[in-house]
Amino acid sequence: MQNQTTQKSNVETILTVKGLMAKVADSDKQIIRGLDLTVNAGEVHAIMGPNGSGKSTFSKILAGHPDYEVTDGTVELEVNFRQKNLLEMLPEDRARNGVFLAYQYPVEIPGVSNAEFLRAAFNEICKHQGADEMDPLEFDDFLKLKLKFLGMSEAFITRAVNVDFSGGEKKRNEILQMAVLSPRLAILDETDSGLDVDSLRVVSDGVNKLRTKNNAVLLITHYQRILNHIIPDRVHVLYKGQIIKSGDKSLAIQIEEHGYDALIKEYQTSNATPASGSLHG
Amino acid sequence: MPETKDKPIISSKKTQLTSNDMQLTGREYKYGFVTDVEVEEFPKGLDEGIIRRLSAIKGEPEFVLEFRLKAFRHWQTMTEPKWAHVAYNAIGYQNLRYYSAPKKRGDGPKSLDEVDKEILDTFNRLGIPLTEQKRLTGVAVDAVFDSVSVGTTHQDVLKEHGVMFCSISEAIREHPELVKKYMGSVVPYKDNYFAALNSAVFTDGSFVYIPKGVRCPLELSTYFRINAAETGQFERTLIIADEGSHVSYLEGCTAPMRDENQLHAAVVELVALDNAEIKYSTVQNWYAGDKEGKGGIYNFVTKRGICTGHHSKISWTQVETGSAITWKYPSVILKGDYSTGEFYSVALTNNKMQADTGTKMIHIGRHTRSRIVSKGISADQSINSYRGQVKIMPSAEGARNHSQCDSLLVGNQCSANTFPYIEVKNKTATVEHEATTSKISSEQIFYLKSRGINEEGAISLLLNGFCKEVFKELPLEFSVEAVRLLEMKLEGSVG
DSSP: OHHHHSSSSSOOEEEEEEEEEEEETTSOOEEEEEEEEEEETTOEEEEEOOTTSSHHHHHHHHHTOTTEEEEEEEEEEEETTEEEEGGGSOHHHHHHTTEEEEOSSOOOOTTOBHHHHHHHHHHHHHHHHTOOOOOHHHHHHHHHHHHHHHTOOTHHHHSBTTTTOOHHHHHHHHHHHHHHHOOSEEEEESTTTTOOHHHHHHHHHHHHHHOOSSOEEEEEESOSGGGGTSOOSEEEEEETTEEEEEESHHHHHHHHHHHHHHHHHHHHHHTSSOOTTSOOO | OOOTTTSOSOEEEEOOOOHHHHHTTGGGOTTOOOOOOEEEEOOBOOSHHHHHHHHHHTTOOHHHHHHHHHHHHHHHTOOOOOOSSOOOOOOOGGGSBSOEEEOOOTTOOSSGGGSOHHHHHHHHHTTOOOSTTTOOTTEEEEEEETTEEEEESOHHHHHHTTOEEEEHHHHHHHOHHHHHHHTTTSSOTTSOHHHHHHHHHOOOOEEEEEOTTOBOSSEEEEEEEOOSTTBOBOOEEEEEEOTTOEEEEEEEEEOOOOSSEEEEOOEEEEEEOTTOEEEEEEEEOOOOOOTTOOSEEEEEEEEEEEEOSTTOEEEEEEEEOOOSEEEEOOEEEEOSTTOEEEEEEEEEEOTTOEEEEEEEEEEOSTTOEEEEEEEEEEETTOEEEEEEEEEEOTTOTTOEEEEEEEEEEESSSOEEEEEEEEEEOOTTOEEEEEEEEEEOOHHHHHHHHTTTOOHHHHHHHHHHHHHHHHHTTSOHHHHHHHHHHHHHHHTTTOO
């Protein structure tokens, strides 16, 4: 892990994952097998890996999804300059403390307008921070600003959450939510999958616009394509629930050219008997 | 049973407050308490003698007794309907009491402030304060406790506008001509088994008459409380909106938690004359039985309105959250040309509740319109069925109907059914029917949680979304209450 923290000095660490082990709840199916990761403020980390490597599971665990059970390891989130145990927090508290998951498959909420839904979420966060809540009219104006900022249509205000949205619209709607809730740590779970070129650009531009010195992005992806638009500071390769290689953006290009197989083979031969946590960098 | 004839007409006793009643289902049903009050009640059983005595105790004119007896004789020739998608144990009609009322002291209360403290407290606990100082502003309330109306608030304001709002018993005595003209005109006593029974033994209920051209200045509301055990409640409500008048009426209902099932068989009749509008809203929260399906109210209700006049409108809005069995089809007969009928319904069933509810829209007049929006929510092992009929008669030139029936399933053991009956006898009519079934999924809940909204807020948002079209039809304060009621019922069922 040293490689990640030593790059910059005097930076805030937003997320610290140590020796994380997790399985599917109510089963013996181990998915995450000793994962270490440190994400600092201002950074974009890409987590890449073949299908079934545990990428999406990792993102869901960070959001507190009840389908998975953490069996070992720690996850800490920086909240007001203190490290808090993320695993002890309820999903809603994680969100209120700045964790945001952009879903691979956003869920439809019939009958509830985007404005109602986002205002409810926004006000929960306001409440948590002791700030005044917004009334519907105020919030509509706020939402319009965000839509303009992202170059999105005002039709998103009144439409029911994700109902009858195209794949691209759903992903854009996730970015809209991110813009409204302005999270500390945004986890984008395969946000690029199934996107056409135009949607990919809108989504990537949105994420880039929302990047600041104080927040961080965890970009989970199968393909290098999105990394041409959102330039990562670090790239990690996840395989069988472990990070088997980390590097800068050139690692992603290497994967694009040679595939995951080469990396996996390299990892398997050089670590015939791997000890968890000793491989990174 | 029928030792009624030679025994004293009325037996007097104190109902016992049983603490067991309170513990059965814990906090889930907060209206499950029993009021300890001295009552006058009939012995169990039903025969002509009981009906004559009921009529006598109420001081009714001959025509009402005749109506009751004809209904009773007809009822005896009928059999209980079996077509509804519900299953329940046979009802022992001879094992029920047909009259139970809080005992009057002396001549009885002159005003609401003189009503028994226990009864006022009961309504206070139910959130319906009746006394002058505390009564709800903007809403006139008629409070019915078991078989009798205990009083009606805001009489002065209503009188000023010529609005008659009183118990049906009082109306029979004070306005017999109106009662004679309209009672049974919308729901004839021969209509169905439960309507016939009600016509024979109805005890109390509300009466409303809005004079020509008057817009009723207050919301009118009746609150029904079943308290006594082993007593059927048979209320009868009659609302007449004269030409060009307008009224909004709301009824609420609760009952104590008891192990035995209780029968509630009401009849509601609405009459709208030319250009008149009646909006009738119900928030029904009768005790629904415990988790195992023990106890609860059998709710067999006949509600029907007739748009007699042209350009008249009748709108039913119901939020049905209680009762072990619900059998209820608020309907509109669209007789007047250009008249409109509406039915907005949210029916929630949980535990082992069974609901078979819907509407009938009978188009007779030209260019009549009807709209049906039905939202069924079923959870646990409950069964929730929508049954609706749209009938376009040959005379209904240019009639239109739109029906939308949505079902929401919570969990894997419940079921939802839709039984639409459509009959069109005029080629110029347009009839549309849409139906959907969906589920509240744990993924939806998690999605909302991951945006900072807690479980309660998530369920509330989802329910609100599902029921939005219906809730917006309710008076504002009641729509807030309705959402809360649904949330409370569904707590623990989702996930």
